[in-house]
Amino acid sequence: MAALDNFPITRRWPATHPDRLQLYSLATPNGIKVSAALEELGLPYEAHKVSFETNDQMTPEFLSLNPNNKIPAILDPDGPGGAPLALFESGAILLYLADKTGKLIPADPAERYHCIQWLMWQMGGLGPMFGQLGHFHHFAADKVKDPYPRERYTAEAKRLLAVLEQRLDGRAYIMGNDYTIADISVWPWIRTLGGFYGAGEITGLDKLANVQRWFADCSQRPASVRGISIPA
Template sequence: MLSSPVSESHGPLSHYLNAFPVTERWPAQYPDRLQLYSLPTPNGVKVSIMLEEIELPYEVHKIDFGQGDQRSDAFLSLNPNGKIPAILDPDGPGGRPLPLFESGAILHYLAEKTGKLLPADPAERWHVSQWVYFQVGHVGPMFGQLGFFNKFDGRLWEDKRPLQRYVDESKRILGVMDTHLTGREWFVGDAFSIADVSMLGWVRNLIGFYEAGDLVGFDSFAAVKAWLERGLARPAVQRGLAIP
């Protein structure tokens, strides 16, 4: 991920990046590299896994929720929604720096930029997109709410109907995934893609950090379970899960 700093710390790339307030709070030691602002959450690891898979040089900056980094003016200047991950690519379209937030958009951008983890066939590219949107619209929000009501403050609520609502919906989503993955190694075609990248961290968290495997009957979703094991066995995925 990191080697030696660029020799011209005041060169053009450094000058362009310095125009972004986020680099004042988190200075770029390697201004010629993509700058990643993140934490190893299910959304955060999407981008770190992607960067490790495509082997694009980058520099990572930890956004510490405990210190309120995500609410700082510097970070909000990059992502007004105050969420991770976000990136600042010094070599964006036209050779100009590109700030970008929202993990799904970042995955698509990096895939287009490098020509990796996205099929060449137009129809399959759209199939990949639909599963990324499926993750963004369903997997993330529902699994995240289940985690809140099972492990965090929501577990103290006497009314267990919200928990059951998200348990039931998470089971339904896993069923959709399981039906699709039956007979397949990956979500689209025969190759690992950004569709898989988008979901691995969320499924891993559901049964790990959120401690909801038994609640959703995860072992009954054999195709999803096998897919998760294949994905987590990838060296780049293992590295990406631990960054920053």
């Protein structure tokens, strides 16, 4: 395994265990995706907290790893060919970890792409739309008097939840009987929608039996319980 000293991010967040995968994150929905996956996979890793309160994500060291200044990001000392690999975007990281281990993604080629399509559905739709609803419903409720933004994103969140509810009808998980990165990409956002954002009632989340059953299963997995608190 190559040393990580050439990566500027390790100067701000030194690696105590440079032979382990380095995680730079915070316990947001996108951050939890990766910590929960790492816990599920049992990969040795070291977690570093990127604090928004001190704008850690805007520091030159973090930007050297992720120019998009968002968490999570990883630095794997044992990447493809044994060379270090730096990676950002939670969906890309989930896919990389699944391919690295051969777990949490179907082996069948067609089913693999079906799993990836649901991962992309979360990345391009559910996550951004839930985030916008959270902004206007939770963060900017007293700043934006026009009801249109909240109504728009509430309606879109409802539509996306209906898609998920239908998909889970007769299925234990999004891909059927097996828990995959598709599930891991979605359930932290369901947790935040009904919890931190306080938007469960206006989106009808509590009335979706399939989603509620599935969410309870996903979020109560031992790896998920650990993942929601990483980094501490």
